[in-house]
Amino acid sequence: MTRVALVTGGTRGIGAAISIALDQAGYRVAATYVGNETEARSFQDRTGIPTYRWDIRDYQACKDGIARVEADVGPIDVLVNNAGITRDGMFHRITPEDWNMVIGTNLNGLFNMTHPVWPGMRERSFGRIINISSINGQKGQLGQANYSAAKAGDIGFTKALAQEGAAKGITVNAVCPGYIGTEMVRAIPEKVLKEHILPQIPVGRLGEPEEIARCVVFLASDEAGFITGSTLTANGGQYLA
Numbered sequence: 475m476t477r478v479a480l481v482t483g484g485t486r487g488i489g490a491a492i493s494i495a496l497d498q499a500g501y502r503v504a505a506t507y508v509g510n511e512t513e514a515r516s517f518q519d520r521t522g523i524p525t526y527r528w529d530i531r532d533y534q535a536c537k538d539g540i541a542r543v544e545a546d547v548g549p550i551d552v553l554v555n556n557a558g559i560t561r562d563g564m565f566h567r568i569t570p571e572d573w574n575m576v577i578g579t580n581l582n583g584l585f586n587m588t589h590p591v592w593p594g595m596r597e598r599s600f601g602r603i604i605n606i607s608s609i610n611g612q613k614g615q616l617g618q619a620n621y622s623a624a625k626a627g628d629i630g631f632t633k634a635l636a637q638e639g640a641a642k643g644i645t646v647n648a649v650c651p652g653y654i655g656t657e658m659v660r661a662i663p664e665k666v667l668k669e670h671i672l673p674q675i676p677v678g679r680l681g682e683p684e685e686i687a688r689c690v691v692f693l694a695s696d697e698a699g700f701i702t703g704s705t706l707t708a709n710g711g712q713y714l715a
């Protein structure tokens with residue numbers, strides 16, 4: 475039996491590495507994105523993994539999108555809530571729009587995506603929900619009140635839902651990456667990265683998207699069936715949660 479995995483924000487960055495790793499592990503994979511058509515098309519051409527466009531801030535769009543994926547690929551066994559954004563700024567400068575964009579995507583997006591797949595997972599007595607949180611949800615980060623709040627919320631969501639899914643064969647876990655070399659991190663000024671961030675990482679480098687993808691493949695597997703409600707930290711030793 476080939477399992478179906480859906481990866482939000484699965485066309486670039488960490489999400490692309492997750493989609494590819496799940497595909498290589500034998501899953502039928504679908505990947506979503508929100509606006510970067512060029513990257514999504516190139517990803518689909520390169521990998522053969524089908525891509526779907528909708529905004530995870532919109533509940534109805536998620537319901538409709540998931541129905542399309544299920545009609546094309548099959549019932550979703552593994553949901554990877556990976557899509558996320560930053561709108562960094564010191565709190566006194568942060569706007570309500572910045573706050574709502576980040577909470578809408580990084581926290582509400584998890585509800586919008588998980589709620590429609592949950593009944594099917596319960597009926598089939600199997601499911602894997604894997605939420606990509608962040609080191610900055612664990613420790614808090616200056617200039618990221620919105621992002622840290624959302625990512626800490628993702629961990630609370632994971633722990634609560636794990637308790638509801640356990641009796642139905644559904645595991646719910648979070649992965650907390652440290653600083654990974656994607657566009658999101660490359661947006662940080664070079665000077666800040668070199669002088670402030672890299673010296674705080676004991677292994678002395680940024681993580682690779684594939685290193686996060688391997689965590690996800692493990693949590694999705696049957697071998698990880700006893701692991702639920704957990705937070706898998708992958709940050710090069712930067713923060714010991």
Ligand SMILES: NC(=O)c1ccc[n+]([C@@H]2O[C@H](COP(=O)([O-])OP(=O)(O)OC[C@H]3O[C@@H](n4cnc5c(N)ncnc54)[C@H](OP(=O)(O)O)[C@@H]3O)[C@@H](O)[C@H]2O)c1
Binds near residue numbers: 557
């Ligand atoms: N990079 C890091 O160091 C790091 C560290 C800790 C945690 N994380 C978390 O890991 C996840 C992936 O990060 P990344 O660095 O790979 O990000 P990225 O390269 O910026 O990619 C983000 C992906 O999310 C999609 N997306 C954004 N907003 C969306 C929305 N409203 N609806 C649907 N899709 C949306 C984007 O679609 P488009 O391509 O269409 O824009 C893109 O595919 C995020 O949750 C992030 O918070 C990253």
